Amino acid sequence: MTQITIDPGLKKAISDYQLPETLGFGNVMTPVMASCTYEKGKWGPLELLPYGPITMYPTAKVLHYAQEIFEGMKAYRVNGQGPFIFRPEENYLRFNRSAERMAMPHIPHNIFMDSVFELVSYTANFVPRRSGESLYLRPFMFATEESLGIKPAEKFRFMVIASASGSYFSNTSEGLSVYIERENARAFPGGTGFAKAGGNYAAGLSAAIKTKQLGFVQTLWLDARERKYIEEMSGMNVFVVINNELCTPKISDTILDGITRKSLIALARDSGYTVHEKNIDINELIEDIRAGRCTEAFACGTAAIITPINYFGESDGERIPLHFPEGKISMELREKLLAIQEGRVADTYKWIATVEPKTLP
Ligand SMILES: Cc1ncc(COP(=O)(O)O)c(C=O)c1O
Structure with a gap:
């Protein structure tokens, strides 16, 4: 079971948020982010926070030696169905293959999945509803250890942020x-x-x-x-x-x-x-x-x-x-x-995971 803490400011951040009409790709960030830190060989609790700036020391190893990995996945809610997430297990497995190559800790299945699913459940109203649009989810992990020595870090932060997105290509009117x-x-x-x-x-x-x-x-x-x-x-x-x-x-x-x-x-x-x-x-x-x-x-x-x-x-x-x-x-x-x-036909491949929308009390 994942221990989840919810920031007191999150409810207001969600209720104040409005999805703009024009989306583009990767520019319109939705109001919830998930965060979990790794230290002394252990992952801490999962925090749900309002989307916003983060702090770290100038010596954080990621800034010097690029110990960073990420994933890209999407939640769909066309015609108000869902939200559905496409093949999240595959992203989880690939994330850990990347982690291993970059000398980073394995992320447990429950932390990866709960981060993504909790974020989407509280953001369900901001998943765009037109075909071809979606909520682009960006799990990522980076080395936060404060030291300039070139060696694998021992402190990391895992986060998930989300962006309401339309077409990736904005300049392909000519193909x-x-x-x-x-x-x-x-x-x-x-x-x-x-x-x-x-x-x-x-x-x-x-x-x-x-x-x-x-x-x-x-x-x-x-x-x-x-x-x-x-x-x-x-x-x-x-x-x-x-x-x-x-x-x-x-x-x-x-x-x-x-x-x-x-x-x-x-x-x-x-x-x-x-x-x-x-x-x-x-x-x-x-x-x-x-x-x-x-x-x-x-x-x-x-x-x-x-x-x-x-x-x-x-x-x-x-x-x-x-x-x-x-x-x-x-x-x-x-x-x-x-x-x-987008959940418009039967999912005979079992590729789709359904998320339950939630609101904060
Ligand atoms: C370099 C590269 N190749 C291929 C892909 C396509 O992978 P996927 O279909 O899992 O998004 C991506 C995007 O994630 C990528 O960054």
Whole structure:
């Protein structure tokens, strides 16, 4: 049983809160946050607090050595049903795989789940209700130990915050354009690419600047050894459709094992599609697009859902457009996945967990 304490200011923070009409992604934070600290080998009580600033010492190890991990998951309440959380067990398992890689403590199942479920139950009224919108949940853990020595910290804080969110992409009226990054690498064998660790994302930001300067929306990473095989994008996995069959890079220690990817593989196979998890050579892929064998491609992830790719491109400005920039199979799978996530069809996969809305006395 998790010991839960509720901050006396929480009731007012919730009653004063109003969801704005325009959401965007990751900007509109809802009024509850969960927090739990780890010290002397033990996790403390779980606190529910009003969303707000936190304090830590300038020597907190996370600020120097990036001992930080996170997760991304969503609660849905379309048409007032739910809230439903999509595959939270998968996020829990991945969080602990990340924790292990980054020399951080394992988070107990009850603390992770109670943080997420309690937060959503008190925030149920602020889960957006239009299809495609959701409450984006961000569990994260960071090293708070105050010392500059380079060694694994012994004090940590685990938190969950939530953001009422709409579409991840705000600038894709022309579709999702993808820049093939042939210079920098994001992850390398034996590294941390498979972990959801903040440092991986920082390593991708200079390429994000270049991507934007060149007029693209997303960066496609290639393998670090040969710069030959496609891996993933900075915050989503990738699929391509070749001869009406789906292909996606096979998971390795340089690719995040996406829960959307995993779910889509099951959904696509059950819908009669062949799905290959394999190495995809970027130059062969470009040939396949030019020859009309590869007709569509899409990005997928919790934030992005499924977003069809308009064209791939190179630093010299060359563009390789997809035959179906609006997606065909992509949009069919997107609708199937969203219908399950939003509770609009029977959940035969048992992917959905229901949250009981609660109010504070
Ligand atoms: C690097 C990276 N790849 C892939 C994904 C997609 O994973 P998921 O479908 O679990 O959100 C994400 C987002 O979480 C990501 O950050």
